[in-house]
Amino acid sequence: MSMNKIIVLPGTADAVFFLNEVDYITKYFDEVIVISYPGNKHTFSKIAEQKGFKYYVVNTNILGSLLNVHFYKWLFSKDTIKEIRKTFAFTKKDFSRSLYIFYYGIFYISSKKYIDREIEKNAGENLYLYSFWLTRGAYTVANYNINRKGNVKKLISRAHGYDLYEERNTTNYLPFRSFIDKNLDEIHPISEHGLNYYKNKYKKSNSGTKKTISRLGTYNPNSLKKTIFNKEKICIASCSSITDVKRLDLIIDVIANIEIPVKWIHIGNGKQKSQMELYAKEKLKDKDYYFLGQIDNSDILKTYIKYDVDFFINMSDSEGVPVSIMEAMSAGIPVMARDVGGLSEIINEKNGYLIRNNIEFEQVYSGVNSFIKQRINKIESYIDKSNESIKFWNERYNSNKNFNLFFKNMLQEFNGNNIEVK
Known part of the structure; x- marks a missing residue:
């Protein structure tokens, strides 16, 4: 045979x-x-x-x-x-x-x-x-x-x-x-x-x-899932190479305009790293942030749990359907991202926040603030989005x-x- x-x-x-x-x-x-x-x-x-x-x-x-x-x-x-x-x-x-x-x-x-x-x-x-x-x-x-x-x-x-x-x-x-x-x-x-x-x-x-x-x-072999409890300071994560198309500058702009206490972590390296570190230093003077560099793929979900990540953000100019978003959703982390490429196929109003491309920046900042404030003020709504993230990942991206x-x-x-x- x-x-x-x-x-x-x-x-x-x-x-x-x-x-x-x-x-x-x-x-x-x-x-x-x-x-x-x-x-x-x-x-x-x-x-x-x-x-x-x-x-x-x-x-x-x-x-x-x-x-x-x-x-x-x-x-x-x-x-x-x-x-x-x-x-x-x-x-x-x-x-x-x-x-x-x-x-x-x-x-x-x-x-x-x-x-x-x-x-x-x-x-x-x-x-x-x-x-x-x-x-x-x-x-x-x-x-x-x-x-x-x-x-x-x-x-x-x-x-x-x-x-x-x-x-x-x-x-x-x-x-x-x-x-x-x-x-x-x-x-x-x-x-x-x-x-x-x-x-x-x-x-x-x-x-x-x-x-x-x-x-x-993506895998989540140990069924890692974020623990949800009342808190006063949220954590937002991003994970990508640091290049033009990934638009970390826009992520930094969004973080700078968040109205509640926030910490931001970024996983990944790239040719624009030094430039984005300088931009973050300029724009995020009153925010906590960490460039964590490259992390082994098997440790990414553990990192999200370690930092108690509440939301994932993607502001790329172009995407297919990013594995990084699948990973975050598998752990119950709702995602906010620009509506590019195939992102509307993975993000919807039940599991996250899709940022339309034809709106002004002020509307983006307002929408993001309304979305993330649920974590503090409407915890039941946040729990629903967390559960829907896991459900959708299991149905489509397991x-x-x-x-x-x-x-x-x-x-x-x-x-x-x-x-x-x-």
């Missing part, structure tokens, strides 16, 4: 999204092979040993690629020439787009030797190629539909945020969209918003690629339910029928 094996392109082998799924991947597949971006090899090896997969690290060496005959076969293929012609011009933006195409190609060529080796070595087994992102990994996977080997059973990619929404990229461009759409068997946006965006963006596509929602999820269903469906023979995940 043939074994089922999977080649996974997760970004890095220690990426939090991959770590959330890896136990399910190893549960459903006899062997797991990971094609990783460069990173901490000691960490990679430790995780690989613990979780039971093998991995290759892809170093995208430009000089090495230029000396590789496969690079020139790729460069002069009709699909690459078509993509270059589509973007070629003498403007700075179009030059950047052309470089983006080469970036995809070099990653594909650098990954190819490892994937080819596994396909040849496992000629009698069932092989599945799975990219976690609809970018370089998905393009690499899609190339295996060309001269496809019989042991390659499915070519699959998820789609999240920056890898799906073209306007989130500085050049408003993602390479090889048509090629990817035509050559993958399945594309799985993680939200209804993402699915509708993709279908509308590529509605002229005649590909037979199956496109369905496959929601992500990893055990979502990942089991995703990988069960992945192992079904492809027959072109849509299986909607609710």
Whole structure:
């Protein structure tokens, strides 16, 4: 009997999204092979040993690629020439787009030797190629539909945020969209918003690629839940990289305008950390706040309990459906966030506060104050929102339910029928 094996392109082998799924991947597949971006090899090896997969690290060496005959076969293929012609011009933006195409190609060529080796070595087994992102990994996977080997059973990619929404990229461009759409068997946006965006963006596509929602999820194995008691000072948490799109400046503005005693904690690092620390020092002179830096994913819920977090806040310019929000809700922490991406699918009036984008800042501050004052003045209402957060997480974003269903469906023979995940 043939074994089922999977080649996974997760970004890095220690990426939090991959770590959330890896136990399910190893549960459903006899062997797991990971094609990783460069990173901490000691960490990679430790995780690989613990979780039971093998991995290759892809170093995208430009000089090495230029000396590789496969690079020139790729460069002069009709699909690459078509993509270059589509973007070629003498403007700075179009030059950047052309470089983006080469970036995809070099990653594909650098990954190819490892994937080819596994396909040849496992000629009698069932092989599945799975990219976690609809970018370089998905393009690499899609190339295996060309001269496809019989042991390659499915070519699959998820789609999240920056890898799906073209306007989130500085050049408003993602390479090889048509090629990817035509050559993958399945594309799985993680939200209804993402699915509708993709279908509308590529509605002229005649590909037979199956496109369905496959929601992500998080763990709360110890059923950690915040304890609710009367208090006079609330705690608000945020968790993200500290980058432009995450808009910590807006979070700081909101915290600065809260009218009751408040403490704010932020989990995560990023290139804007020093800048945001200075901004917080300027704006939050009468508030308590802590930049906690990077915290291991397994300790995030414990941190929320330790600091007795009452609310979670997200003010990003763009999102898919953030895992950070799922985590907070699983512990009974109501969320307030801007209405971007798929956030309206996870936040509603029963479990949190969705901030509309067409209102003035003063209305935002007023709405936030009304919402969080329930914690002090209407504790029963707050308890209801806490319970609804847990209930909604369990129904929609419980990893055990979502990942089991995703990988069960992945192992079904492809027959072109849509299986909607609710």
